[in-house]
Amino acid sequence: MAYQNRPPSIVYAAVIDRTGVLVQTGSFVSVMNNVIIPLIEQMDFSINTKKNFKPSSIVHDHTIQYIIEDSIGYISAAHPDFQTRICFSFLEQAKADYKMNSDPVKFAKHLERLIEYYSFDVSGDKIRYIQSEVDECTRIMSNNIKNTFQKGAALEFLEEKTSTLASMSGLWSKASTELKWAEYRRNYICLISLVVFAVDS
Numbered sequence: 001m002a003y004q005n006r007p008p009s010i011v012y013a014a015v016i017d018r019t020g021v022l023v024q025t026g027s028f029v030s031v032m033n034n035v036i037i038p039l040i041e042q043m044d045f046s047i048n049t050k051k052n053f054k055p056s057s058i059v060h061d062h063t064i065q066y067i068i069e070d071s072i073g074y075i076s077a078a079h080p081d082f083q084t085r086i087c088f089s090f091l092e093q094a095k096a097d098y099k100m101n102s103d104p105v106k107f108a109k110h111l112e113r114l115i116e117y118y119s120f121d122v123s124g125d126k127i128r129y130i131q132s133e134v135d136e137c138t139r140i141m142s143n144n145i146k147n148t149f150q151k152g153a154a155l156e157f158l159e160e161k162t163s164t165l166a167s168m169s170g171l172w173s174k175a176s177t178e179l180k181w182a183e184y185r186r187n188y189i190c191l192i193s194l195v196v197f198a199v200d201s
Contacts, residue, residue: 008119010090011062012077013111015098018045023104025111028062028077035059036075045071050088055080067091074098082119090118 012026014036021036035058045068053064059077065087066075074091094114101107 006120008115009082010076010078010087010115010119012075013090013094013115014075015094015102015107016040016043016073016075017071018043022072022102023098023107023111025108026077026115028059031059032077035064039064039066039075040073043068043073045073052084052087063087065091067095069095072098086118090114093118 007027010026012024012028012032014024014032015022016036018040020040024032024036026032043066048069050067051065055061055063061080062077063080063082063084064075064077065084066073067088068074072095074095076087076091076094078087094111097110097114098107101110
C-alpha cells in the first residue's frame with residue numbers, strides 16, 4: 001500500500017527465529033527470501049544484539065537492520081537514504097507489539113501498518129517530529145513578521161492620510177474664516193453704501 005503515491009521507505013519487515021521466518025511482509029519479500037535464510041544461519045540467537053548492514057547489491061542497495069532479543073529476531077530492509085534510527089525505532093515497536101500478539105496473520109497486517117507509520121508519519125521519529133514542529137513554528141513566525149510589516153505599512157499610510165486630512169482641515173478652517181470676514185466686510189460696505197445713499201436722498 002502506498003501513501004501519497006509514494007512507496008514506503010521501509011520495504012521489508014520480518015520476525016524470525018533460528019528455525020526460519022515466522023512472519024514477513026513488505027514489497028521486498030521476494031528479494032529478501034534469497035537473503036534471509038543465509039542471514040539466519042549466521043545469527044546467534046542466544047545473544048541479545050542489534051546490527052545494521054550498509055547498502056548491498058544483494059538487496060538492491062538497501063540497508064538491513066535487525067534486533068535479536070529472547071531468541072527472537074526482528075529484521076527490516078529500507079532505502080539507503082532512510083534514517084537508520086527510524087528503522088531501529090520501527091523494530092523496537094515491532095518487538096514490543098509481537099510480544100503482545102504473535103498471531104502470524106494478524107501480526108503481518110500490523111507490520112504493514114507499522115511500515116506505513118514509520119515510513120511517512122513524522123511523529124514516528126522524535127527528531128523528525130521536532131524538526132517538523134520547528135519548521136511549522138518558523139513558518140508561523142515568518143507569516144507573523146510579514147503581517148506585522150504589512151500592518152505597519154498600512155498604519156504608516158493611515159497616519160500619512162490623517163496628517164494630510166488634518167492639514168487640509170486647517171486650511172479649510174482658515175479659508176472659511178477668511179471667507180466669513182470677507183462676507184462681513186461686504187455686508188458692512190453694503191450697509192454703509194445704503195446709509196450714505198439714504199442720507200443723500
